[in-house]
Amino acid sequence: MNRIVTSLFLVFLYCFQVEAQQTEFKSFEQQNEYSFLLETNTGFYQFEFINRESLQVSFLAEATEKLPMSHAVEIAESKVSIEPKISKKTIQFSTYGIGVEIQKQPFEIRYTYKGEELLQHKNGFSAEAVKVDFKIDENEIIMGGGARALGMNRRGHQLPLYNRAHYGYETRSEQMNFTLPIVFSSKKYLLHFDNPTTGNLDLDSQFNNTITYQASSGAKRFQLIAAENWENILQNYTTLTGKQPLPARWTLGNFASRFGYHSQEETEMTVAKFKKEQIPLDAVILDLYWFGKEVMGTMGNLEFEKDSFPNPERMMRGLKNKGIKTVLITEPFMLKTSNRWEEALQNDVLVKDSTGQAATYDFFFGNTALIDVFDPKAKNWFWNIYKKLKAQGATGWWGDLGEPEVHPEHLIHYGNKKANEVHNIYGTEWAKIIFNNYQNEFPKERPFILMRAGYSGAQKYAMMPWSGDVNRTWGGFQSQPEISLQMGMQGLGYMHSDLGGFAGDLLDDELYVRWLQYGVFQPIYRPHAQEDVAAEPVFRSDYAKNLAKKAIELRYQLLPYNYQLAYENSTLGLPLMRPLFIEEPNHFELYNISQTYLWGNDFLVSPVLEAEQTKKKVYFPSTNSWFDFYTNEKFAGGKYVSVATQEENIPTFVRAGAFIPLAEIHQTTEDYRFNNITFKYYFDEAVEASQRSFYNDDGKTAKSFENKAYEILHLGFEHFEAVSELQIEHEEKQNFNSDLDEIHLELINWKKRPTSVLYNGNSIPYAYENQRLIIKNIPIQKGKTQLLIRH
Template structure:
């Protein structure tokens, strides 16, 4: 670092910075080690550094400024990348085995190549405009652009100038250009990601003037961006989440059903609600307490952040009783302390709050009352806030809900220890999640925290943040925007983006909407019906018909625990989202902007029903592929868009040929989940000669169980030959995990004729074959210390 600073000082000159790249002149260049190239130009210096052969960072340091090293997003340490610099009188070519940076000296330009193909080129590069600092790039006329965080704009966000300012949009439906969670990140159908590594507010202009220009505009800060590339989308997502951090594994109970509303007024109301779930045999794993756990009224009590004993006289006993029923308790918190709250005086006296220009606690009005905002950037304030969370955890609270973390109202005159409101606004939720995650790491190091928040920044996934899509309207329009939002955020590292199932805003009682939303929820990351209390969000308070349909969806969610938990592990290891756009695997003009059908993991293709009275759905089945209807088992050959009849109890879901889909025995809580008894379906097709899948398992609670060796991973493989089908079973386990005997109840779909014999470990076993359905069923008991082999002889 010292060498770089000295180098910049030696190269400083008195030439004023100019706004036009056409007047920018190359002056000199120098390699600093093998990882960093410095290029001096007339108005500043470029600092270019490889993180890996597929990630390169470029910073422009204007004349008179110094390089700002600190990043809120990046955690990756640069690898030792083999580079080669070739310099001529007119060009520089600095290359790795992946990305090449090519500089034309006159007229000056910088462009980036991957595998000898141009990916991106600076257009004007750095300049200033309308009191904003700008970085702009030339893009191809046919590029589809994604990113910018959570928005409802359609999958292709090109043509929009996106404000980078986290702000709630209450009651949105199909169009929401600005929402709770923005990110300075763009992804392209050309298979690259461009991340602008700077926290202050600004804009992403995705060619709004139709000049084939992509621009980042900011009020201040770093002029730094990372270019991330890869052969496949999976590589790009892995590279980006390696750069900004992988999502820790959630506890298994987070995949279960949540009871939630705005909100439960009393201890009695909470326990009666959970008892209704138990009486109706509807699985449930958590209950979320909104504002009333710390106050009787919506307004005037925010900031109390202690149990309101009038309504929750035995809070600790309630939490213990719920836990005994397999139900976790989650409590809401906000970063606002109202001047009417019990903690206002303490917060002022201890200097916990952000300040005004005179150094006094900043006060202003918003919906909930007259308030101050906790300045989490003050060490004393951070410690004060964490003590509240520690106290809740010691009471048995299992998860934290952080609401209004944009922050919802954040005047630009407010001052924080780390900068002005506009400088920290977009990272406030990010650093709030960090505060909680680090507190758990110190105080409860073996616990996987559950942190539910609606605002954050690039890389917030590494703190275990679980974001949701805000206060969506309880309408069909509100539902229609949800797959897009979740797919986009999954691409950008936030794989657990989900929605308030059933919709949040408005007193709209529509059982069809409600059940279709909950059916979609089976195949989105978190299953959490939540709404304003005028119309119940919980199925146990809905009509008998709606409750029955909701129950069926929730039961399917629990049966899919083995499949879904493996997706959590896969995301932790590779960054791959749980919900995946079809173009990840099947890039085409018709898939590049498609959100109506998507992949849930590798093997399930889902098409939610998004309109009232919809008798048929248009499903995209990629060409030259084979799929099976998840419920009926009917075989489909992919040919693009196909029409399928809708059914009242489920949405269209298809399974990839060659897939193994394990299902758990139905339980009423994940606490009772048994990973040793599965119903395994194999989707047989003669087009699939061999297939292999792995399924991860641990105790669902221990932090870093995989790294500690406290896990098992079951591998299922198939091979189709002239004599029939062979299925091999193998269990790989960590050093801290014991072998388990397993019972697998098998169902082979699309088995056309009665087999001559079925054997396991060389011994014949009984089987059933249904000529009408083409289903072959049998059971095996497997000692996982040994490899298992099933043979089905024609």
């Protein structure tokens, strides 16, 4: 017995010594102008300065070790030159922005921005485990970790890094389809742990001012980004992980979708009903009934069920002629009962077990195997299916269950990769197959790729993520702004929800209407639900249908504004939905707010998230005054106001000094033209000068911006004591033919009828009513024009 006790004590002592082993500084080497290697007794730290606001840190067991290639990050050659400051006690290297301070004894690593400490290693990486701890400030607010419903401040939570579906969630979900290894803080920094394997992200769950990242295997590497403002942080992060390509314009329109349309006749009837009700529509989504009459046993067929869809080519061609695109659901699971099972076996495209055979297991839909999207053979095989469907007339793709929803640990992927090594990047790799093949075979087209799971950087493969199978309740609705805002700050700016909610059969017209009104100001407008209660407004009560129609029409009126947001996302990495703290980054209270947010730069939106809610408490950012979008009432910035809610819309406000373009309403975006747009300017004497730009191209050709096939309309307004001046500059690139010839202008909050309005020196007519100055049919010329308003 004594021998056993002694042995246990020795084991405990050994474990304690390993845990308590102190890291000791050994040497320091400058590898080039921007890269440094630090040797310790536990391994090597490599610090690579990407630019003045971005730093990559890697831990190497040996100085010559090569870490696995990143699945998310691509680093261009650095143009930063660093001169280290070395003393007996410390080593410092800084870019006059982001910096590193090394204390030799006792050994410590601190990260700084402009001399101010951001965070420091508590326990650095070691040779034994993929684990690192950071010490953080007592009061800083911590966010990130992907898509979760936990509240904006996620400090105090331990977050599993394992993509998993959560059916029917409401106000709380600790684990969802995007579990990203990202932390961002109210101290204006972002940490990206560059390792896709499954693991854990502990955001101070022990309340000891520590965040911990731990992975099951893989690279010991992270990127740290810090800046004066969130716009620069986001631009730097999306430069590293990739910008979202500009989507086709039709993707910003309205979708008809449900689980699901059972036949060609039902599909065509639904689209016809939208036309009859004059509710704008741009796409119809076919759920799994397009390839099988039953839910069970048909997954993997991936070809039209001829009894239900006797002539899919004619159907999709007919829809296209009406301006309607067809989007098809696909899944990565191949059931043994599917029509393609033998084909998949013969082509060797399925994930293996330890014996080298296709691994099969039970799943809700039947006994299944999984397509190995990492295997070049499977990539080609899968793509050829998409290519054939595209030839039949399909325009967009819906990738469902791509966590993958059931992914046993014993599965072995191409390259002898274990399931947990590739689980979190499965959805991204799937989107990459479609995106890369479009670039190779259809380089002029912009693909539409709707998926619910992926990893950091998935946005560069045109992925449009959605928030999974949310419950059809007020609780499910209430978590949606938080999820979209958090994901937008982590690079995935098109995160959106099934409008109206998905799971369950709750028939609540008020909830449905409020969700669709919110949808006007979320990235993708797509009502979708289980078929027990209709998701489409054309099948709802007159009350719900009429209010939904107003919301959808507003969505189409805002198309030029929303397309500009898409352009900003594709070039700058800015999300379409933006949290209030972007506006006031030093106002810590705002880091907790998700129920009011910015839609782009100029809209302040506060959706109605409770039943029978007659008042809504809204914070108005202090940076401007704000105008009610519907009544033009003015609100001062820097305060909370209880505003009355209206049945027809949700509280929506416009920044003073903003130009808001409103287009004509069309049945589909196919009829949209960047012409005859009414620009509302929200005048405020406190805003002496204002400028906005609006991007336009043909709405469908890939890389229009890179190929100089676009136009930008620049509008500038200056206000002086005796006169106000509107400057209009039409920038038309050499490979674009514009049809823009005139616009209309409406000045809101204009207190006095002007004495005259001059266009390029000549008097033009105008109207003045209810403090609105209305000037119609203003000609647009190439180059600059001027409009003078004499007071």
